[in-house]
Amino acid sequence: MTERCREKYLVAGPPFLFLLLMLAVPCVITLIASMSYPGEFGGLAPFISKDTHALHGLTLETYLFFFSDFIYTEIFIKSILMAAGTTLICLMMAYPVALLIARSPKKRRNMLVLLVILPFASNFLIRIYAWMIILGPQSALSRLVNGILHMFGQAPVHLLFSSAAVLTALVYVHLPFMVLPLYTNLEKHDPALLDAAQDLGANAWQRFCQVTFPLSLPGVFAGSALVFIPVLGVFAIPEILGGTGDMMIGNLIKEQFLVARDWPFGATLSVMLTTILLLIAWLTSKAGAIHA
Amino acid sequence: MAQLEIRNVTRRFGDLLALDDVCLKIETGEFFTLLGPSGCGKTTLLRMIAGFDAPDSGQILLDGKDLADTPPEKRPVHTVFQSYALFPHMTVAENITFALRMGHFTQSEISARLHASIEQMRLTGKTCKYPHELSGGEKQRVALARSLIKRPGLLLLDESLAALDARLREEVQVELINLQSELGITFVFVTHAQTEALALSHRIAVMNQGRLEQVDEPSKLYGFPRNRFVAGFVGHINQLGAQVLESTPGRLRLSVPGMGDIVAPAQASSLTGQAGIFSIRPEQVRIGIHDELAGLKNHFSGKIQSVLYQGDVSVYRTKLADGVIIEALLPNSAPGRARLFEIDDTVKIGWRHDAGIFFHD
Numbered sequence A: 001m002t003e004r005c006r007e008k009y010l011v012a013g014p015p016f017l018f019l020l021l022m023l024a025v026p027c028v029i030t031l032i033a034s035m036s037y038p039g040e041f042g043g044l045a046p047f048i049s050k051d052t053h054a055l056h057g058l059t060l061e062t063y064l065f066f067f068s069d070f071i072y073t074e075i076f077i078k079s080i081l082m083a084a085g086t087t088l089i090c091l092m093m094a095y096p097v098a099l100l101i102a103r104s105p106k107k108r109r110n111m112l113v114l115l116v117i118l119p120f121a122s123n124f125l126i127r128i129y130a131w132m133i134i135l136g137p138q139s140a141l142s143r144l145v146n147g148i149l150h151m152f153g154q155a156p157v158h159l160l161f162s163s164a165a166v167l168t169a170l171v172y173v174h175l176p177f178m179v180l181p182l183y184t185n186l187e188k189h190d191p192a193l194l195d196a197a198q199d200l201g202a203n204a205w206q207r208f209c210q211v212t213f214p215l216s217l218p219g220v221f222a223g224s225a226l227v228f229i230p231v232l233g234v235f236a237i238p239e240i241l242g243g244t245g246d247m248m249i250g251n252l253i254k255e256q257f258l259v260a261r262d263w264p265f266g267a268t269l270s271v272m273l274t275t276i277l278l279l280i281a282w283l284t285s286k287a288g289a290i291h292a
Numbered sequence B: 001m002a003q004l005e006i007r008n009v010t011r012r013f014g015d016l017l018a019l020d021d022v023c024l025k026i027e028t029g030e031f032f033t034l035l036g037p038s039g040c041g042k043t044t045l046l047r048m049i050a051g052f053d054a055p056d057s058g059q060i061l062l063d064g065k066d067l068a069d070t071p072p073e074k075r076p077v078h079t080v081f082q083s084y085a086l087f088p089h090m091t092v093a094e095n096i097t098f099a100l101r102m103g104h105f106t107q108s109e110i111s112a113r114l115h116a117s118i119e120q121m122r123l124t125g126k127t128c129k130y131p132h133e134l135s136g137g138e139k140q141r142v143a144l145a146r147s148l149i150k151r152p153g154l155l156l157l158d159e160s161l162a163a164l165d166a167r168l169r170e171e172v173q174v175e176l177i178n179l180q181s182e183l184g185i186t187f188v189f190v191t192h193a194q195t196e197a198l199a200l201s202h203r204i205a206v207m208n209q210g211r212l213e214q215v216d217e218p219s220k221l222y223g224f225p226r227n228r229f230v231a232g233f234v235g236h237i238n239q240l241g242a243q244v245l246e247s248t249p250g251r252l253r254l255s256v257p258g259m260g261d262i263v264a265p266a267q268a269s270s271l272t273g274q275a276g277i278f279s280i281r282p283e284q285v286r287i288g289i290h291d292e293l294a295g296l297k298n299h300f301s302g303k304i305q306s307v308l309y310q311g312d313v314s315v316y317r318t319k320l321a322d323g324v325i326i327e328a329l330l331p332n333s334a335p336g337r338a339r340l341f342e343i344d345d346t347v348k349i350g351w352r353h354d355a356g357i358f359f360h361d
Helices: A003-034 A061-068 A068-103 A105-119 A124-135 A140-151 A164-187 A191-199 A202-234 A236-241 A248-260 A263-291 B042-050 B092-096 B098-102 B107-118 B136-146 B164-182 B195-201 B220-224 B230-232
Strands: B004-013 B016-026 B031-033 B055-064 B075-078 B154-158 B186-191 B201-207 B210-217 B238-248 B250-254 B262-265 B277-279 B286-288 B300-310 B313-321 B325-331 B347-349 B356-359
Touching: A003 A263, A003 B107, A003 B230, A061 B016, A061 B277, A068 A105, A068 A164, A068 A202, A068 A248, A068 A263, A068 B277, A105 A164, A105 B210, A124 A140, A124 A236, A124 B004, A124 B031, A164 A202, A164 A236, A191 A202, A202 A263, A202 B098, A236 A248, A248 B164, A248 B347, A263 B220, A263 B262, B016 B042, B016 B210, B016 B220, B031 B042, B031 B195, B042 B075, B042 B186, B075 B107, B075 B201, B092 B136, B098 B136, B107 B136, B136 B164, B186 B195, B186 B347, B195 B220, B201 B220, B230 B238, B230 B277, B230 B347, B262 B347, B262 B356, B286 B325, B300 B325, B313 B347
Parallel strands: B031 B186, B031 B201, B075 B154, B154 B186
Antiparallel strands: B004 B016, B004 B055, B201 B210, B238 B250, B238 B277, B250 B262, B277 B356, B286 B347, B300 B313, B300 B347, B313 B325
């Protein structure tokens, strides 16, 4: 190993080790926890016990339990659909915004990007509670919607504590994560390519479909990953804005640890979630590599 | 009727007058070049013909039809862009057939034309490659093939050879001339490189600050530039401040400070007493050591100040007694000799009485 090479490892080594430890150790702990027995009063049962009647050692019982009741799979599927829906809506809303910023004069772009990330300046929970007020039964929005429904002889609806409320807030919170990678990609496009396409007879729609969109796919994949992955693990938004039927994986895991005190099952759910996310991340990076 | 007619086209960008009442007629099958320094308006004019920009006033007519309301994608005019603008995510075949795929062409028509184009442009075996896998010359040929596949009546080329290295550029120039005469398509070529313009074009329009300075055949443009700008921009030229002493039919007698009197061919409009610039091409200036130039009306003594050896020719800068510097270009016909005269050689320089042009102010 040359001197330069060793230096590189010395510099990159500690942060890399830190990340590895902070990822690998919790993963291993969670994996072991998922295969343990629950303790009598929460927590985990000891591995080795003098009392031969007490449960100890490793088991796959929780995994069998997961598949024995369809309700858990259903929550997973619903969560994945919710995350996919959020991603799709974010993509459709973010694309025009990113395109607008990328095609606006250079000196205005930084200001527009700043506006996109400005919501991060206020606290996440405060923004979610703000949606509670906006969607609440006494809010102007609720009155307007129900007023219109009343005019057409329809029964009033509750905007708050619904899947729609959860979806709205999920899209709102994650939109910047879609805008930024898309903008970064679109900004690099050579405007001469669009001129060339137009010159060769492509109309505005064809130019978008043939040139802009295919070239932006790496940005689309990056943005989708940045939205889909956190949304799948979210628990605060459904907890605050969702109804009883809007439980997502994140809520389920939280319940197992804090309410049901079933650590092994909570850990099992976490392992399943992480596995699904890794699978999706791997597929996305493969798809991204093809189009890069 | 001219195929393309530019009628009194004016275009402003803020305070900048990019095109100033430009009128131009380009005939079918012509290789026409817009030549000028950067910022002279040549690219603006080209973009207007393609449809990417519109004149503030004036008209652009193609085959007698005003193009004002025709968007770029509907114009039967295609462009080869400066950086080629090949689609990086498409293969060579997809790039070339783009224009056909955007229109209503059958699959068999598309593949037939692609096949012919690949053959013509010597791109066999490259159809499945992506632009980043191609050499500069191949990219250039793909860009040409892509713009020609729909058989436009008019092809625009925007500084299309600028990205190539010198050796390749010469090759491509020859290819371009052959291709143009083979296809019979009108080429409108934009460049700032005068050698390129002279080599390729049937006619050249020299542009400066949004105006057309002169539109002529290359040899006319070089031999009889209409004004100082054209004389200085197209080729090298010696420029000397001068005043008309005597104007007779066919001949001018000029007074050049530091040189004395010289005789020059007459310009119809030059009057006695007028000040201006006398211009003469370096290859029209001769150099001698003894009195072999005594027969010339214009001859002077000087000293060789510097020699630029260029292989085929050498440029000699001669300093005359009063500090005036004249450049002369002589062919190096004797192989193995870098120069015919050495620095500090005392020489005579001279030129014929009918050489050079006087431009009055």
